[in-house]
Amino acid sequence: MINWNNLDTLKSYNELKNAASVNLVEAMTGANGAERVKKYSVPMAAGLNYNYAAKEVDDNILSALAALADEAQLTDKYEALYNGEVINTGEKRMVLHQLTRGQLGKDVVADGVNKREFYVKEQKRIADFANKVHSGEIANAKGEKFTTVVQIGIGGSDLGPRAMYLALENWAKRTGNFKMEAKFISNVDPDDASAVLNSVDVAHSIFILVSKSGTTLETLTNESFVTDALKKAGLDASKHMIAVTSETSPLAKSDNYLEAFFMDDYIGGRYSSTSGVGGAVLSLAFGPDVFAQFLDGAAEEDKLATNKDFLKNPAMLDAMIGVYERNILGYDSTAVLPYSQGLSRFPAHLQQLDMESNGKSVNRFGEPINYVTGPVIFGEPGTNGQHSFYQLLHQGTDIIPLQFIGFKNSQLQNDVNIQDSTSQQKLCANVAAQIVAFACGKKDDNANKNFEGGRPSSIIIGDELNPKSLGALLAHFENKVMFQGFVWNINSFDQEGVQLGKVLAKKVLAHETDGALAEYSKLLNI
């Protein structure tokens, strides 16, 4: 029997409040610090490890967090989710993104269809299509191969797939898996579509229109930019464009597309990288086998998240430490700091994933709650961040928890040796140094050069950023966000907060405004 209770009604939450806090400077200094680094570590899938030694936790706090995870029934709720319970209460939908990469529980059937079979069928259709494009069986009007794929989508149809593409581009180039260059059009700003179209050879480009509903205004607007460009080049747009959409959308059976691939209402946009939304562009760019490895990494990580042993469940640990930082320690934001250029847009994807899922003020029953929920998420790749906003992270007046990500090896494996070390060694040395600098600080009589320390971080370490480890990384954060939503008793799978802006924008375009909105419209010449 699952109970959906608010965090502040849980007995173990009130116990957690009373647990003695950890002095991170003391904990991480000397032999004790070394012990913590060895001890507070848990394996993830694909050779990754989640290390939380530099978080403000100890065995006592971890026990209290385990008790809270238990009382909040996190594994039971996850089980209910992957078995097809209607977890998205706002929209009255199941939440099935994990099912796009594996089946953890019972068969899930909706409208008479086994959903796992449906997702696998679409993956296979996409794989066949991609193989035919790569072989030239599907080609342009002149019979020439397509060389570029352009995704048209916004939000979840853009950020995740784009971040994943960038994360694997260099790896694919080194390993011979690079099939087609991918570009992305998202913003309704006409300069976005125009600039991307100016940068590609449309005659050899295939476009993917991604919209679950088939009615996303930004995306349909950008589609017409593309069809205009194709027409101007004397090309038949319907031979250059495919759709990824739901079976019930107006795009599904349109003759405007070479082919349509399907997703459904049980895949939220921000969770759609492992569905056809990510599948089409990634399979075209890198081949279906690479996409399959990506799914395998995610599936393995999903499996780890079922572990009832708190200390062996990396996503749950990460989630609960985050709740402790947010609700007990009072930290308002979290920085995501990948020491990997390939992950340059991964923080932007996590920003959507986390903030759109858990930026809520009512519980899953629509009742107000009395505690804070999702934090602000931001980040840039290290070492760039070090030369930018790290000043505030080290010496600012607020404490910002940090999520580092690092890999032992680079993706292109091309390096130089300067001052007795490679660039990759310098990169890794920097992330190690930062963790300790943030945690331990350094006393200095000159207060301007003094570092208080006590600034918590965790790190995920892997051998290499490749399809499998990327899949595991993605699933880890998806599951972390899910667990936090469970603890906060909110619905992490709707996004009612985006609606009002849409309604008002339509009013502006219809010139049905008054008051302040009319004045702003004037200022902006609408």
Added chain:
Amino acid sequence: MINWNNLDTLKSYNELKNAASVNLVEAMTGANGAERVKKYSVPMAAGLNYNYAAKEVDDNILSALAALADEAQLTDKYEALYNGEVINTGEKRMVLHQLTRGQLGKDVVADGVNKREFYVKEQKRIADFANKVHSGEIANAKGEKFTTVVQIGIGGSDLGPRAMYLALENWAKRTGNFKMEAKFISNVDPDDASAVLNSVDVAHSIFILVSKSGTTLETLTNESFVTDALKKAGLDASKHMIAVTSETSPLAKSDNYLEAFFMDDYIGGRYSSTSGVGGAVLSLAFGPDVFAQFLDGAAEEDKLATNKDFLKNPAMLDAMIGVYERNILGYDSTAVLPYSQGLSRFPAHLQQLDMESNGKSVNRFGEPINYVTGPVIFGEPGTNGQHSFYQLLHQGTDIIPLQFIGFKNSQLQNDVNIQDSTSQQKLCANVAAQIVAFACGKKDDNANKNFEGGRPSSIIIGDELNPKSLGALLAHFENKVMFQGFVWNINSFDQEGVQLGKVLAKKVLAHETDGALAEYSKLLNI
């Protein structure tokens, strides 16, 4: 006589605490809201306007903020700065970035040199060099024109120039000012340099090595990536590379460079876009005339910041409203939301500018302070952000102040009309709608669809993003950050917080570690 006092010692600050707060929903609803939009607006340079109607201020709060600005002697301090006083107390340096674009006060002389003349001389040298590259007088060994410029730098030598380049790229293409494509190498991650080098034709590329000290390890490491690539291509590296550095740096008189252009210690990295650091790459990419217009826009905005009339000084207004939000209302972060694809990396630049300048916990004399300083800054272009993290901004448990930026016209001026409006109109309609949605909210009996409102924002509106308006925009934020630093009585011009990480990274590379640092080094295979 200037007094450098902590914020919490100022009489007007304590009065501000007692000022009645504004109910933003009420203030912005109906005719009153329309009045505010008309009234709470101030012209900036280059046709921009700063509108703060949707901020939680009224005439009473504004009077209190004006009194605080006055008591904190903001215009006097700015005057002292541009007249060459040693404002950067930590490093005992003058702060002269405004002097790179105009002279607001007295002649500033250092080491017997008139600094305005020095900056102008370097600008002219860069302009001559760029003109010769464009004409082909300076060419590669085969006498062929250079087509690409690659900047090698990190932090301030990267983020600002990169953001400015991206902001003008499309404008330059439309207006016939696009001379050379620019690329940027920054991260010490070897995948960054490798990928950029794989994407350019080195035989027709000119590289700009940017390091004030000439000792930045990341930058020197990336230099050797480039020299290796040039050598492999059978090219003489010294004929493909210029340096931007200080006259005393090891790079200044080296034979490794075709030419060296100079900056000095009075230009902080994050304030260096209008110095040779931005000047070389922007003059090569778009021509010296475009760079000169950019400087003009910045100079005009600098002049506006001298205005003693608080309500006619946009940077000071923006700064003081930010202080009110941070110190009185208790908001911890600020989102920067440009409705312009060209400004895609402008938030990342502001993130450095603001967080590195004002993320401090000691005052300018090195004494601890008892109030919060710089907030977290993050952002992405709208409309992309709307489909991502805006959920939290609308319905999350924390209030995040917002800084919108919008333009009436697009840069490429290529557009489509869908559902009776152009993309540019949709873009503008969205930003107008968002401001009102955030401020006014909308009551709904379904709490999940309810919008509390009361979420403050301001907007800077311009006709077009072009060199002049970009210069004005940049200077506005530089001056805002400067004024906030004055109010908080901190030194906004040093960055001691970046040092400890560097020291520890060196120890890791020298294998001089113990404790936690040694364990992390093992995990990362160093």
